[in-house]
Amino acid sequence: MPELPEVEVVRAGLAPAAIGSLITAVTVWDERALTRHASGAADFVARLEGRTFAGAERRGKFLWLPLASGEDALIAHLGMSGQMLLRTPDAPAERHERIRIDVEHAHHGELAIVFADQRTFGSLAVDDLVADGPSRIPTQVVHIARDPIDPFFDDRAFVLAVRRRNSAIKRILLDQQVISGVGNIYADESLWAARIHPETAGRTLSAQAVARLLAEIRTVLAKALAEGGTSFDAQYVNVNGQAGYFAHSLNAYGRGGQPCPRCGGLIRREAFMNRSSHYCPRCQRRR
């Protein structure tokens, strides 16, 4: 489940190979991988072939590779199971390969950037870049809030936004228009660390509690990033196909029925927004 740390690992892995690479060929095996590209596969290919990647950027769970001498970028969202893999040109097709981008790099030679995706919630697109303060972002990312490791993230505005809402704090954390990059795993982990029950209404939290939660979010994300992200079911891997290690460090997520590492109470798992919440009913008291 790629959230901010996993997408950042992919972005950082892609950067050295992609930046400066000339796109020599693009193959779309499955058009469902282009749901974010409205004008179809032929247009997608035409807008990439012959171009050169000039960067590797990310906001929240979106990543994009700006194209040289242009106002556009290849954007990617991995959804639940999307992978961006670096392969040699002669490598056999991946099991769920959807799109292949053949490139040529001055130092690394010929490479293939492969987009594979089992559950097809992820997709690629070529999108125009627009100004956003000091930076430029794809039009499809304009509505996405800055993520908590973005230097321009506005802590004060976040605290106000949370305290204005009556929704459950977990739902607020999953709203990419309030704070981006946090998904189900890191929402549960951050709430556990801050000792906040996931159903607590945002408006009932003190400014101090929200600030503490934000600090815990940053701590959890940084630790996960340092460990290469969370790999649960072999869906998330880095550009070389390797798993991350953070699954071993989880305190709440996926640990329903097991003792809370902090107080020994049993972690509860319950349905929430068509997914699951994991929390300790003993040290994350409902208010």
Next chain:
DNA sequence: CTAAGGCCCTGAGGGC
């Protein structure tokens, strides 16, 4: 504007 719920999709795994 906020809030709440549903849908898209595939493969793994459990039960019988």
Next chain:
DNA sequence: TGCCCTCAGGGCCTTA
């Protein structure tokens, strides 16, 4: 062995 059911969940969409 095989069939059926449930589950995983990010982003977007609809409805109130």
